[in-house]
Amino acid sequence: MRKIMVDLQLCMGCNSCEIACAVQHSQSGDLFEALKEPVLPGYRLRVRASYGMPFPLRCEQCEDAPCIDACKSGAMARDPETASVQIDEDKCVGGWMCVMVCPFGAVFPDMERGKAVKCDLCRGHERPACVDACPTKALSYVEPDEFAARYMRAEAAKTSTEAE
Amino acid sequence: MRYLIIGNSAAGLNGAEAIRELDTDGEVTIVSEEDYPPYSRCLIPYFMEGKVSEDDMLYRPSDYYQAHSFRIMLGRRVVKVDTSKMEAQLEDGERLMYDRLLLATGGSPKIPDTTGMDKEGVLGFRTTRDLHAILRALKDTRNAAVLGGGCIGLMAACGLRAKGAEVLVVIRSPHLLSQVADAEAGEMFRRRFEENGVRVISGASVDEVRGDARVAQIHLDNGEQLECQLIVVGKGVAPNVTFLEGSGVAVNRGVVVDENLQTNIPEIYAAGDVAETTDVVTGEKAVNAIWPCAAEQGRIAGANMAGQARTYVGSMRMNSAEFFGLPLISIGVTKPPSDEYQVLSRRQETRNTYRKVVLKQNKIVGLVMVGEIENAGVYRALIQKKADISSVKDRLLDRNFGYPDILPLVAGDRQRFSEPEWRHSLISYRR
Ligand SMILES: Cc1cc2nc3c(=O)[nH]c(=O)nc-3n(C[C@H](O)[C@H](O)[C@H](O)COP(=O)(O)OP(=O)(O)OC[C@H]3O[C@@H](n4cnc5c(N)ncnc54)[C@H](O)[C@@H]3O)c2cc1C
Ligand code: SF4
Numbered sequence: 001m002r003k004i005m006v007d008l009q010l011c012m013g014c015n016s017c018e019i020a021c022a023v024q025h026s027q028s029g030d031l032f033e034a035l036k037e038p039v040l041p042g043y044r045l046r047v048r049a050s051y052g053m054p055f056p057l058r059c060e061q062c063e064d065a066p067c068i069d070a071c072k073s074g075a076m077a078r079d080p081e082t083a084s085v086q087i088d089e090d091k092c093v094g095g096w097m098c099v100m101v102c103p104f105g106a107v108f109p110d111m112e113r114g115k116a117v118k119c120d121l122c123r124g125h126e127r128p129a130c131v132d133a134c135p136t137k138a139l140s141y142v143e144p145d146e147f148a149a150r151y152m153r154a155e156a157a158k159t160s161t162e163a164e
Numbered sequence: 165m166r167y168l169i170i171g172n173s174a175a176g177l178n179g180a181e182a183i184r185e186l187d188t189d190g191e192v193t194i195v196s197e198e199d200y201p202p203y204s205r206c207l208i209p210y211f212m213e214g215k216v217s218e219d220d221m222l223y224r225p226s227d228y229y230q231a232h233s234f235r236i237m238l239g240r241r242v243v244k245v246d247t248s249k250m251e252a253q254l255e256d257g258e259r260l261m262y263d264r265l266l267l268a269t270g271g272s273p274k275i276p277d278t279t280g281m282d283k284e285g286v287l288g289f290r291t292t293r294d295l296h297a298i299l300r301a302l303k304d305t306r307n308a309a310v311l312g313g314g315c316i317g318l319m320a321a322c323g324l325r326a327k328g329a330e331v332l333v334v335i336r337s338p339h340l341l342s343q344v345a346d347a348e349a350g351e352m353f354r355r356r357f358e359e360n361g362v363r364v365i366s367g368a369s370v371d372e373v374r375g376d377a378r379v380a381q382i383h384l385d386n387g388e389q390l391e392c393q394l395i396v397v398g399k400g401v402a403p404n405v406t407f408l409e410g411s412g413v414a415v416n417r418g419v420v421v422d423e424n425l426q427t428n429i430p431e432i433y434a435a436g437d438v439a440e441t442t443d444v445v446t447g448e449k450a451v452n453a454i455w456p457c458a459a460e461q462g463r464i465a466g467a468n469m470a471g472q473a474r475t476y477v478g479s480m481r482m483n484s485a486e487f488f489g490l491p492l493i494s495i496g497v498t499k500p501p502s503d504e505y506q507v508l509s510r511r512q513e514t515r516n517t518y519r520k521v522v523l524k525q526n527k528i529v530g531l532v533m534v535g536e537i538e539n540a541g542v543y544r545a546l547i548q549k550k551a552d553i554s555s556v557k558d559r560l561l562d563r564n565f566g567y568p569d570i571l572p573l574v575a576g577d578r579q580r581f582s583e584p585e586w587r588h589s590l591i592s593y594r595r
Binding site: 003005007049057063095 | 174178204206207210215216220222223224455456459460463482484486491493495537538539540541542544545564566567568569571572583584585586587588589591592593594
């Protein structure tokens with residue numbers, strides 16, 4: 001399945017992806033309007049620091065997703081069409097079973113609303129908003145294997161030009 | 165192939181779904197003593213607190229059985245299993261033949277045999293039946309007593325309080341949540357309960373329930389006598405195994421299963437609160453009676469029953485709960501039994517948070533988080549993977565400790581972290 005893949009070498013930690021994510025998931029879909037909304041939309045992707053390097057943290061859409069088993073209300077499920085892991089917000093009771101088991105810490109508890117939020121790959125849109133927003137193309141929406149092959153090729157090209 | 169599943173809950177339903185994924189033609193029958201659509205009993209407290217409607221308690225949609233071509237038999241109890249004839253017998257005498265059988269009968273509340281516990285108004289907190297009995301009893305209840313200070317007892321206490329009852333919690337241990345957390349966390353929750361009008365009596369147990377047909381008072385072994393018209397018992401659950409007597413299926417603390425969730429009888433599997441599995445943290449046999457384990461075990465048992473060999477890595481003791489707005493997550497060993505363990509902990513009074521990480525030989529074996537619970541799963545992954553955390557030890561109590569902190573650790577131990585997700589997240593990682 002296609003996922004959001006990151007080229008950590010290109011990420012400069014500008015947070016554009018985070019903002020695009022929040023806007024996409026706001027009620028109005030507009031940055032300035034979104035800021036006025038009574039409940040700020042939760043970011044489903046968060047740019048965190050890893051030993052001084054930016055790391056855009058997001059759901060890995062695990063093949064054997066522990067959050068699906070853990071969810072006691074049946075709100076977390078695999079979308080049969082895209083194979084992505086999705087939360088049905090209406091069913092979510094904020095029991096935080098998913099928060100307890102997500103190995104990446106990529107399901108975020110929205111304590112105010114009592115709902116868990118995570119990357120939904122911008123369901124219903126052609127591409128996740130963060131991917132479009134990234135100025136350095138650090139993010140892409142691809143099959144992981146394809147991303148790996150492309151990354152390796154690019155790295156190889158880099159070393160060969162360096163060698164010249 | 166005829167598959168028979170006893171139990172219509174986390175383990176049974178996930179088992180049935182796993183079977184259906186692999187075997188589209190097999191005959192799948194689900195039998196359940198409870199006469200109720202596929203609901204999650206974990207939502208009973210949310211219903212009492214008015215957070216969800218009865219419809220929202222459904223774990224799967226109501227057209228679910230039909231959509232998966234499951235034959236469903238609700239309100240029917242299995243009383244006997246004949247392993248030589250490969251059939252299960254129902255209370256009304258009907259016999260159901262099987263080629264593969266999944267035991268997913270869960271557990272029932274343990275009610276102490278104290279004098280008077282058989283009176284009207286003494287209830288468990290397990291099923292929708294219990295829920296409705298409690299709601300009925302609440303109509304003429306002013307004072308309710310909860311016996312037991314574990315997650316179930318405390319959820320009941322919150323529910324009863326939300327319904328306007330005066331609530332008393334009686335616990336034998338010195339602090340609340342003694343099985344799932346530690347004294348520090350227990351004290352934080354005691355304060356939270358007391359602030360919300362719930363009285364907690366610790367270090368005492370009920371030695372007599374008094375009243376005529378219905379309970380009227382409880383008498384404690386510390387001499388106190390208290391009025392109450394309703395008692396909710398939250399003192400643990402015992403696996404539902406009586407129907408297995410004489411069947412030859414091996415039962416210890418629960419039904420004994422191997423790593424494929426198969427019992428000693430090859431055609432029979434068990435999963436969920438009824439099954440005794442290996443705890444990954446302690447390495448000991450245990451019944452870890454929680455929803456995530458039941459669902460996962462059901463899924464793996466189902467796959468094995470349908471012919472796809474799958475192994476279960478083991479269960480883990482873990483809990484996530486929220487009482488009067490204060491969240492708790494606890495995993496593994498929370499009260500180290502010896503000085504082989506090392507404890508890192510930090511309490512922040514101003515934020516009302518607490519975090520404790522229990523280590524053994526530089527591996528995390530336990531976690532308690534109160535107030536702030538983000539990233540709990542990252543600790544859990546380290547526990548499950550038994551990873552050496554020496555390189556991040558000084559970060560474990562950081563408020564934002566999370567996946568980015570363990571990137572070098574994971575990258576340096578790719579064999580241990582071999583699942584595709586870990587690999588994918590590290591493709592472009594350079595140290
Ligand atoms: C109030 C409450 C809150 C909870 N909250 C949480 C929580 O927040 N997190 C968590 O992880 N866990 C929680 N739990 C525990 C969780 O509900 C259980 O671990 C889970 O339900 C176990 O699922 P199971 O399928 O093994 O068994 P059960 O859910 O117990 O289901 C057993 C099934 O078997 C059927 N059955 C039993 N005996 C027979 C028989 N002889 N013949 C026919 N059918 C039979 C029953 O009708 C039922 O359908 C909670 C439990 C309760 C009661
Ligand atoms: S938008 Fe791109 S460069 Fe900016 S933080 Fe996100 S991933 Fe990194």
